[in-house]
Amino acid sequence: MTRFDADTEEGRRELFVDAIAAHTERGSPFLTIEVEADEPPSADTGDEGDDEDEPEPVPWIQFADGVVNLDCTEDELDRANALLDEYAEFVVDELTRPEKAEGVNLRVAARTDPARVAEFVDRVFQDVYDCAPDYRAWIAAV
Template sequence: MTRFDADTPTDRRTLFAEAITAHRNRGSEFLTIEPDSLPPESTEELIPWIQFSDTTVSMDCTDGELDRLKGLLDEYPEFRTESLESPEEAEGTHARITARSDANRLAMFVDEAFQDVYGYESSYTAWVVAI
């Protein structure tokens, strides 16, 4: 990989697919993707992130985001909710999703998750921060 950020839907999905492929080829522990800023009109203080490891997508969600994630998963029948953990000391849910799919389909899911679940506009910039 020669670049680590992208800001258009096509470039982001290409970047994500390349990062997923690099992650798989390297046998690394996980891959982490983050936007460069908070989504518009966000009341949260932390930038959301999505991790991928082996066949698992992991992400933290507020209650509203979790509802939107469940709706997005309806469009990806090959993806299955593995676990939803809501520790008492945390304000939200850690979702783990089994995603046995090719790099392009995973890239599409990640891009749509940032937009549909977290509320980013189609012009957001995303970074691959760990492979």
């Protein structure tokens, strides 16, 4: 791979296809895609323990062995399920609600080609995580 980020729909989807190919060729354990944070973390205000200053977690998606893996809130899970209605070749493989963590881990089996996986991943970032149409995605691990 020669580039690791993109911020247009076409560019992101091409990037995701290239990353899936690199992941497959390398036989790596997984591929990780992250979204660029909207704002850098705020400067230290001196208020220790104030959770309101904590930056929001950056959305991420992993892909390995034909499975798309993501963490989400209950609201995001509802949006993910609505999106899955549009993608018959994507099926919930596993849904885990860890006791010591908030949210849900969703594993979706993708029985399709890399281009369709790339389209689905792009839609997850926009429709499930509410990313803007011009969000920047980064390949964090291949």
